[in-house]
Amino acid sequence: MSISTAPPIRRTELPSLSARATAIPPSTIRKLVDVANAAKSRGVHVYHLNIGQPDVPTPPVFFETLRAFKEPVLSYGHSKGHPGLLKAWSEYYGRIGLDVEPSQIQITTGGSEAILYALTLVADPGDNVIVSEPFYTNYRSLAVAAGVVLRGVPAEAQLGYPLPARRLIEDAIDERTRAIMICSPNNPTGTVLTRDEISTVVQIAAQHRLFVISDEVYREFCYEGGHTSIWQFPQVASQAIIVDSISKRFSACGARIGALVSRNADVIDGALRLGQSRLCPATLEQVAAIPLMALDANYYAQLAAEYQGRRDLMCERLSAMPGVAFRKPAGAFYLMATLPVDDADDFCRWMLTDFEHERQTVMMAPAAGFYMTPGAGRREVRIAYVLIQAELDKAMTVLEAGLSAYPGRV
Amino acid sequence: MSISTAPPIRRTELPSLSARATAIPPSTIRKLVDVANAAKSRGVHVYHLNIGQPDVPTPPVFFETLRAFKEPVLSYGHSKGHPGLLKAWSEYYGRIGLDVEPSQIQITTGGSEAILYALTLVADPGDNVIVSEPFYTNYRSLAVAAGVVLRGVPAEAQLGYPLPARRLIEDAIDERTRAIMICSPNNPTGTVLTRDEISTVVQIAAQHRLFVISDEVYREFCYEGGHTSIWQFPQVASQAIIVDSISKRFSACGARIGALVSRNADVIDGALRLGQSRLCPATLEQVAAIPLMALDANYYAQLAAEYQGRRDLMCERLSAMPGVAFRKPAGAFYLMATLPVDDADDFCRWMLTDFEHERQTVMMAPAAGFYMTPGAGRREVRIAYVLIQAELDKAMTVLEAGLSAYPGRV
Numbered sequence: 001m002s003i004s005t006a007p008p009i010r011r012t013e014l015p016s017l018s019a020r021a022t023a024i025p026p027s028t029i030r031k032l033v034d035v036a037n038a039a040k041s042r043g044v045h046v047y048h049l050n051i052g053q054p055d056v057p058t059p060p061v062f063f064e065t066l067r068a069f070k071e072p073v074l075s076y077g078h079s080k081g082h083p084g085l086l087k088a089w090s091e092y093y094g095r096i097g098l099d100v101e102p103s104q105i106q107i108t109t110g111g112s113e114a115i116l117y118a119l120t121l122v123a124d125p126g127d128n129v130i131v132s133e134p135f136y137t138n139y140r141s142l143a144v145a146a147g148v149v150l151r152g153v154p155a156e157a158q159l160g161y162p163l164p165a166r167r168l169i170e171d172a173i174d175e176r177t178r179a180i181m182i183c184s185p186n187n188p189t190g191t192v193l194t195r196d197e198i199s200t201v202v203q204i205a206a207q208h209r210l211f212v213i214s215d216e217v218y219r220e221f222c223y224e225g226g227h228t229s230i231w232q233f234p235q236v237a238s239q240a241i242i243v244d245s246i247s248k249r250f251s252a253c254g255a256r257i258g259a260l261v262s263r264n265a266d267v268i269d270g271a272l273r274l275g276q277s278r279l280c281p282a283t284l285e286q287v288a289a290i291p292l293m294a295l296d297a298n299y300y301a302q303l304a305a306e307y308q309g310r311r312d313l314m315c316e317r318l319s320a321m322p323g324v325a326f327r328k329p330a331g332a333f334y335l336m337a338t339l340p341v342d343d344a345d346d347f348c349r350w351m352l353t354d355f356e357h358e359r360q361t362v363m364m365a366p367a368a369g370f371y372m373t374p375g376a377g378r379r380e381v382r383i384a385y386v387l388i389q390a391e392l393d394k395a396m397t398v399l400e401a402g403l404s405a406y407p408g409r410v
Numbered sequence: 411m412s413i414s415t416a417p418p419i420r421r422t423e424l425p426s427l428s429a430r431a432t433a434i435p436p437s438t439i440r441k442l443v444d445v446a447n448a449a450k451s452r453g454v455h456v457y458h459l460n461i462g463q464p465d466v467p468t469p470p471v472f473f474e475t476l477r478a479f480k481e482p483v484l485s486y487g488h489s490k491g492h493p494g495l496l497k498a499w500s501e502y503y504g505r506i507g508l509d510v511e512p513s514q515i516q517i518t519t520g521g522s523e524a525i526l527y528a529l530t531l532v533a534d535p536g537d538n539v540i541v542s543e544p545f546y547t548n549y550r551s552l553a554v555a556a557g558v559v560l561r562g563v564p565a566e567a568q569l570g571y572p573l574p575a576r577r578l579i580e581d582a583i584d585e586r587t588r589a590i591m592i593c594s595p596n597n598p599t600g601t602v603l604t605r606d607e608i609s610t611v612v613q614i615a616a617q618h619r620l621f622v623i624s625d626e627v628y629r630e631f632c633y634e635g636g637h638t639s640i641w642q643f644p645q646v647a648s649q650a651i652i653v654d655s656i657s658k659r660f661s662a663c664g665a666r667i668g669a670l671v672s673r674n675a676d677v678i679d680g681a682l683r684l685g686q687s688r689l690c691p692a693t694l695e696q697v698a699a700i701p702l703m704a705l706d707a708n709y710y711a712q713l714a715a716e717y718q719g720r721r722d723l724m725c726e727r728l729s730a731m732p733g734v735a736f737r738k739p740a741g742a743f744y745l746m747a748t749l750p751v752d753d754a755d756d757f758c759r760w761m762l763t764d765f766e767h768e769r770q771t772v773m774m775a776p777a778a779g780f781y782m783t784p785g786a787g788r789r790e791v792r793i794a795y796v797l798i799q800a801e802l803d804k805a806m807t808v809l810e811a812g813l814s815a816y817p818g819r820v
Contacts, residue, residue, distance in 0.1 A: 013619060014619065014648050014649065014674075015532070015588065015589075015619050015620060015621050015649060016676070017531055017532070017676050017677065017680050018530065018531060018532055018533050018534045018537070018588070019534050020530065020534055020535075021530060021531045021532075021680040021683075021684075022680070024680065024683040024684060024687065025683070026682075026683050026686065027489070027683075027686040030686065051486070053485050053486055054483070055483060056483070057482040057483055058482065058483055058484045062484065063479070063484075066476060066477075066479075066694070067476075067477045069473070069476075072467040072468065073464070073465060073466070073467055073468055073661050074468045074472065074473075074661070074662045074663065074664040074665055075463050075661075075663055075664050076461070076463055076663045076664055077664055079437070109519050109666070109688070109692075110688060110689065112687065112688035112689060113688065116687075116688070120428065120430065120431060120555050121427055121428060121431045122425070122427070122428055122431075123428050124428045124429050124430055124557075125430075125535030125536070125557040126535070127428070138686070138687045138688075138689075141683065141684070141686065141687030142687050142688075145530050145556075145684055145687060146555075146556075146557075147534075147535040147556075147557050178425065178428070179425075209423060209424065209425045210425060211425050238424050239424065239425060251483050251484070251485075252484045253484065253485055253486045253689070254484040254485050254486055254487055254690065254692065254693030254694065255484055255692065255693070255694075256519070256689075256690070256691065256692045264424075266426070266427050267427065270427050270431040270432070270434065272436075273431075273434040273435070273436050273437075273551065274431075274434060274551070274555060276436065276437040276440065276548070276551065277434065277522065277526075277548045277551030277552050277555060278519070278520060278522035278523065278526070278548070278552075279520065279522055279548075279663070279666075280664065280666070281666065282519075282664065282665065282666045282692045282695060283664030283665070284476070284664065284665075284694065284695070285692060285694070
């Protein structure tokens with residue numbers, strides 16, 4: 001039959017979105033994008049301290065390699081990842097003291113896919129994963145999409161967001177807990193977990209037979225000493241899953257190249273089967289990432305020095321602002337500050353809608369979106385120091401002026 | 411405490427993979443890759459008719475646009491997709507008679523992500539989605555990963571795999587059914603659903619209040635008339651979700667650029683929130699895909715003519731092989747054939763391990779992996795006509811010789 005002769009359709013209501021789709025939170029900063037754009041259209045310059053988008057140039061060898069690509073057909077790559085990139089990534093790990101075989105790596109479409117795969121591999125719908133809060137907001141979205149329950153255990157702001165007490169973590173574990181998720185250096189807090197703290201996680205995971213999902217994408221951004229990787233703990237050799245990414249360390253966020261790393265053959269086989277379901281990560285960026293993985297220690301030293309300088313400047317400026325509380329973070333390029341305002345969400349919006357200082361303002365991420373606990377982080381913001389020092393310095397002057405002028409100051 | 415002083419850890423067993431991770435099937439052809447490589451290392455040429463990887467060159471404008479990219483930082487793009495690509499994709503739809511606004515499009519990392527998003531948006535863990543079988547094998551992997559149950563309704567091989575009878579589809583619907591999934595032109599069967607068949611799907615969806623997920627990535631590969639899109643049926647305006655991709659029509663499988671398209675604002679908002687959870691699709695390929703979307707009807711006409719010629723050659727050669735049964739498919743670049751063998755899986759393997767004809771052999775995909783029903787497709791293979799005619803012709807000669815020589819012939 002054709003459409004025109006089809007019988008009249010009777011229906012009482014349309015199908016609705018799934019419950020999980022409804023529960024996926026919008027981006028923490030999405031609601032501020034429109035007001036930021038409105039500020040720009042009024043001629044106000046907006047310093048973007050709201051997202052982890054570095055301004056450091058992507059190493060030129062990335063683009064040179066892309067331009068040299070000469071195959072006539074942009075074909076599928078291996079589902080596990082480009083063999084050359086697997087080898088280069090393994091060699092990169094070797095240079096930083098982690099003994100990782102190419103076979104223990106699954107290349108993913110960004111660290112995001114590695115997180116999604118890790119959650120899917122360890123947890124069935126309704127199972128839960130423990131994470132200290134505040135945490136990277138997309139953990140929640142990816143967990144909800146995968147049907148996995150995240151259980152936040154609060155880290156203390158006043159102490160600089162260290163690992164929560166072992167007792168608190170263990171209190172959150174139940175029979176459906178499948179993993180502990182850590183992120184060091186941390187987004188959003190900048191905290192670098194000490195070897196002792198990671199050792200505590202290892203002991204809990206070993207005792208309770210949990211996986212440890214360790215997000216180490218900011219590994220190279222440590223300013224007070226070396227980085228401790230979950231890979232260094234043989235007690236959880238089969239339980240450790242590293243989430244990695246080229247985005248931050250090579251300023252290549254738009255490449256969408258990450259990795260999931262594990263010594264557990266079941267995990268790696270499962271990750272490959274997940275990888276086969278989406279065929280492959282982008283072919284060109286994998287090829288172009290190979291020479292990035294070969295960059296030497298000088299590159300990372302320069303990178304860390306650049307961000308350390310920014311951090312120090314930020315902390316100096318924030319320290320001089322009355323009522324602003326924070327602890328100097330040891331890594332990543334984020335800082336959580338408690339502001340002398342009644343509501344950081346309102347303040348961040350006000351900065352964009354009602355305030356300007358010499359035709360400039362600042363955009364920050366209100367911290368509530370990094371917490372599970374309702375009401376938590378109400379006076380905190382996450383500040384990403386992803387601008388050169390001269391720009392950061394001006395942004396801090398604008399923030400200081402904004403805090404002075406804000407009617408909701410407490 | 412340090413590692414060395416940690417108390418001894420007591421544990422009885424390691425944590426295991428999630429049940430869903432264990433249930434994700436391996437790639438249908440994965441188990442044959444090793445034997446294919448072994449054949450090659452013996453000096454045997456393998457004709458790859460096993461995967462949908464076209465040999466047609468990617469339009470050069472794609473690579474030219476990539477090489478012209480001059481920004482120093484490869485930064486995140488919008489989570490919804492590059493505004494220029496959204497506009498170009500909308501204009502492409504306009505040229506083929508589909509009125510789609512840029513706001514109704516979510517750019518995805520390949521059609522694969524669009525499928526995953528569609529399943530996640532319409533179904534909660536434990537809900538089910540109806541699909542006719544055989545079907546694209548990754549539907550199953552993506553559904554299992556998302557906790558969604560696929561319900562296969564058999565399409566009749568002898569009739570050329572048309573839409574199963576309405577009664578059979580409706581019998582499969584229960585209170586947890588959330589969507590009907592269709593794929594036209596079809597992978598793996600090459601079937602193009604008629605307007606009447608899609609109209610039947612529309613009526614079922616309207617009556618039972620189901621979403622329709624319509625995979626239209628092979629839209630331009632129709633050889634017996636035009637393509638019917640779910641977008642053309644106003645009765646399911648809010649229920650229709652199109653899955654799309656640039657991979658096949660532009661021979662750009664390695665770009666990983668696809669789209670999810672819907673008039674339903676809730677679906678599009680949910681897709682954006684899912685998109686935010688992974689930040690963005692690859693920036694460079696989105697930029698390079700913009701001029702691809704502007705290619706005119708001549709490009710598609712040439713493309714279809716090329717594949718139609720291949721199809722006709724394939725069908726002519728297969729028709730001459732005793733005991734081989736198939737129906738000439740109207741679209742895509744796949745064909746399902748029933749072979750005169752006891753087990754197509756064994757036969758495909760034997761072709762790679764034990765057979766050669768003038769130092770050549772053929773790799774095909776055994777069809778069992780495209781079915782849910784155990785034992786179904788046991789004597790069928792999927793053949794992808796992704797080689798130029800001269801190569802296809804030689805491959806058919808090799809297949810014919812293999813069928814004659816096969817000890818398991820029936």
